Amino acid sequence: MTEHGPVNDARKHLHSHIVRRVEILISNILRIGVVASFLIVLFGMCVTFTRHPDYVSSSPELHRVAGQNPQFPHNLKDTWKGIAQLRGQAIVIAGLLLLIATPVIRVAVSIVAFAVQKDTLFVVLTSIVLALLILSFFLGKVEG
Numbered sequence: 001m002t003e004h005g006p007v008n009d010a011r012k013h014l015h016s017h018i019v020r021r022v023e024i025l026i027s028n029i030l031r032i033g034v035v036a037s038f039l040i041v042l043f044g045m046c047v048t049f050t051r052h053p054d055y056v057s058s059s060p061e062l063h064r065v066a067g068q069n070p071q072f073p074h075n076l077k078d079t080w081k082g083i084a085q086l087r088g089q090a091i092v093i094a095g096l097l098l099l100i101a102t103p104v105i106r107v108a109v110s111i112v113a114f115a116v117q118k119d120t121l122f123v124v125l126t127s128i129v130l131a132l133l134i135l136s137f138f139l140g141k142v143e144g
Helices: 005-051 059-066 076-084 088-116 120-139
Strands: none
Touching (some): 005 088, 088 120
């Protein structure tokens, strides 16, 4: 054993401790994002059915909200406006947007974690993944 042995062991222990904390953080981001998304969607559904009880008893009315051309907001501006007006459909959309954003946030946090660990290769690879995710949002935008 060299005289740097205990120092190297301490560094390895600290590094593994940091890696473990980052893994827990990423796990919590995913867990919290999914649970929060579910609760927001559930709340939005409750608001919708509370404000429009006829959706429960009338098939034509339910079809209006869940059919081929539903009354959901189609952009962020309309979504925020609908949330401000406590429109259930907008709240549901917000929950779904959070569900979509959760893995993107996880990738962004991974970039920071790899940068802290000075793992340049994984910073570059994860940055490419994040760029592709963001690009897919812009390329996947559908105009109605």
